[in-house]
Each structure stands twice: as C-alpha cells, then as structure tokens.
Amino acid sequence: MNRDDEKRNRLGQRMMLRYPTSTRINHWTMALSFILLALSGLAFFHPPFFFLSHTLGGPVWARILHPFIGVLFFLLFALMAVSHAGNNLPIRNDVRWMKQIKDVLANRDEKVPPIGKYNPGQKLVFWLLVLCVPTLLITGVLMWRPWFAGYFPVTVVRIASLLHALAAFGAIVTIVIHIYAAIWVKGSFGAMIRGFVTHAWAKHHHPLWYDDTIKRERPRPDAKTPIKRDDPVA
Ligand code: HEM
Incomplete structure (x- = not known):
C-alpha cells in the first residue's frame, strides 16, 4: 500500500497527499513575501499608508528591500506557476460547474459536474496572478x-509606475479573494499546512482529481492490501 494512504487522521480517516513539502514551503514563503510587498507598496502609494513602511524597518529600508523581495516573490511564483499550470487549464465541466454554482454552494453533490484538482474559481485566481505578477516584475x-x-525615457518610467499600481491593485484584490476562499472551504488550509486531505474531502470537492490519484496509486501487483474505491473509512 502507498505510504501516503497509510496515513490516517485523528478520526481514522484515510488521507491523501495534495501538496508535497517543497510546494508548501514555496507557497508560504511566497505568501509572506507578498504580504511584505503589499504593505510596503501601499506605504509608497499614498501618505495615509506611510506608517506601513515600518513593516520593513522604516521608509529607507522599505525602499531598498521592496524591489529585492519583489524579485524573490516573482521567482517563487514562477516556480509555482510552472508546476501548477497543467492543473489550471480549463476543462469542459468547468463551464457547467460555473452555471450550477447554486448547487455547488448548497452542497447538492449529485447535481454538480465533477471537476479536477482545482475549481473554476481557483483557476481564475491562478490566471489573474499569472497576468499580474510578471507585469509587476517588468x-x-x-x-x-x-x-x-x-x-x-521618463515617459516609459511614468507609464510603468501606473501599470505597476494597477497590477498591484489586481493582485491584492485577487489574493484577498484567494484567502477568503481558503478560509471558506473547510479543509483547504490543512492541505497547504500539513499537505494532506481526507479522501472524503477530495471526493467531495475535486472528484476527478480524486479518481486520477486513486488510479495512479492503485496497488502494485505485489501489494498485499488492495485499496478499494469505496472504502467506508474514506
Ligand atoms: C496569506 C496568504 C495566503 C493564504 C492564506 C493562502 C492559502 C492557500 C490555500 C489554503 C491553498 C490550497 C487550496 C486548495 O488546494 O484547495 C492555496 C493554494 C494556492 N495558493 Fe495560496 N494563500 C496565500 C497567499 C498566496 C499568494 C500570495 C499566492 C501567489 C501570488 C498564492 C498562490 C496560490 C496558488 C497558485 C495555489 C494553488 C492553487 C491554484 O493553482 O489555483 N497564495 N493557498
């Protein structure tokens, strides 16, 4: 049996891996750098936010560090974007899922078309960030x-600063939505903190991803205990 499937939570539910350690370290370093960038960026943007420059040790340090943290953030994001792009491509069921958002919100699982590792809302967040983050870097x-x-030329620098502010606004709004959704969907924080989700969570929120993962992890011919598709503990 797969090592990850042997893991069970306190309630004895079988767990499956959603994010390996490297992805989680990348994600949380990126999240921390984003918060520092957003706060120091707001400090430069408008006088009422000036006090926020203290998050990076005062205005001088904020001005020095902001661009360097920006480059780090971009590199971390690029790593994540490359490895997540495949799972964020639209599939046919995404459109039906969007149209049936009322059934999704009311947990009427039998009516909701099955989706993959990410739902259309998460995919939209992903592609908006793919648009905003490189714009911020350039x-x-x-x-x-x-x-x-x-x-x-000074005109280029002026246009760049306008686009920088617009892309930052887009990224901040998108990340606020991302955080709200992560709090709202019980179990997703656990996925990004411990790396595992229950089989029940995966079946409920991301059925196609669940099926794919189970298929991939089907026991090798020499395995002694086969994994059953409808294991009652799942
Ligand atoms: C404090 C801030 C943040 C929190 C609380 C947070 C929380 C989470 C959680 C819980 C997940 C797992 C969702 C799931 O698997 O269903 C996730 C995934 C993800 N997060 Fe964050 N996140 C934060 C900041 C960021 C930032 C700053 C970025 C990028 C700029 C980011 C990009 C992503 C991406 C790309 C995924 C994978 C989902 C996808 O590809 O659509 N997150 N986040």
Whole structure:
C-alpha cells in the first residue's frame, strides 16, 4: 500500500497527499513575501499608508528591500506557476460547474459536474496572478532606481509606475479573494499546512482529481492490501 494512504487522521480517516513539502514551503514563503510587498507598496502609494513602511524597518529600508523581495516573490511564483499550470487549464465541466454554482454552494453533490484538482474559481485566481505578477516584475524593474530606471525615457518610467499600481491593485484584490476562499472551504488550509486531505474531502470537492490519484496509486501487483474505491473509512 502507498505510504501516503497509510496515513490516517485523528478520526481514522484515510488521507491523501495534495501538496508535497517543497510546494508548501514555496507557497508560504511566497505568501509572506507578498504580504511584505503589499504593505510596503501601499506605504509608497499614498501618505495615509506611510506608517506601513515600518513593516520593513522604516521608509529607507522599505525602499531598498521592496524591489529585492519583489524579485524573490516573482521567482517563487514562477516556480509555482510552472508546476501548477497543467492543473489550471480549463476543462469542459468547468463551464457547467460555473452555471450550477447554486448547487455547488448548497452542497447538492449529485447535481454538480465533477471537476479536477482545482475549481473554476481557483483557476481564475491562478490566471489573474499569472497576468499580474510578471507585469509587476517588468514594470518594477523599469522604475528601479538607481539601477535600471536611468536607462529608460521618463515617459516609459511614468507609464510603468501606473501599470505597476494597477497590477498591484489586481493582485491584492485577487489574493484577498484567494484567502477568503481558503478560509471558506473547510479543509483547504490543512492541505497547504500539513499537505494532506481526507479522501472524503477530495471526493467531495475535486472528484476527478480524486479518481486520477486513486488510479495512479492503485496497488502494485505485489501489494498485499488492495485499496478499494469505496472504502467506508474514506
Ligand atoms: C496569506 C496568504 C495566503 C493564504 C492564506 C493562502 C492559502 C492557500 C490555500 C489554503 C491553498 C490550497 C487550496 C486548495 O488546494 O484547495 C492555496 C493554494 C494556492 N495558493 Fe495560496 N494563500 C496565500 C497567499 C498566496 C499568494 C500570495 C499566492 C501567489 C501570488 C498564492 C498562490 C496560490 C496558488 C497558485 C495555489 C494553488 C492553487 C491554484 O493553482 O489555483 N497564495 N493557498
């Protein structure tokens, strides 16, 4: 039997792996750097938010560190985006799932079309970030003084700073929605903290991903205890 399937939670439910350790470390480092970037960025954006510059040790340090943390954030995001892109491609059932959002919200599972590892809302968040994060990097480099800004005409730097603010606004709103959804769907925080979800959670929220994972983890011919599709503890 697969090592991950042997894991059970306190209630004896079988657990399955959703995020390996490397993905979780990447995600939480990215989340922390995003929070620092958002707070220090708001401090530069408008005087009432100036006090937020203290999150990075005051205005001078905030100005120095913000772009470096931005580059780190971009690299971490790029790693995550590359490994998650496949699971965020739209599938036919996504449209039906969206149309039946009332059944989804009312937990009427029998009526809801099965979806894969991510639901259409999560996919939308993913692609919005794929749009905003590279925009933030490119426009950030264009206005990064004293290293790069001097190489570009002042109009380019001005347009870059406008686009930077728009992309930052888009990313912050998207991440607030992302956090709200993570709190709202019970069990998803556990997935990103401990890495595991119960079989029941996976079947309920992401049935096609559940089926695929179970198929992939079907016992090898030499395994002694086969995994049953409808194991009562799942
Ligand atoms: C404090 C802030 C954050 C919290 C509480 C949070 C929470 C979570 C949770 C619980 C999941 C697992 C969802 C599931 O598997 O169903 C997740 C997945 C994910 N998070 Fe976050 N997150 C935060 C910040 C971020 C940031 C800043 C980014 C990127 C800029 C990000 C990008 C992602 C991505 C790409 C996934 C995988 C889902 C997908 O590909 O659509 N998260 N997050």
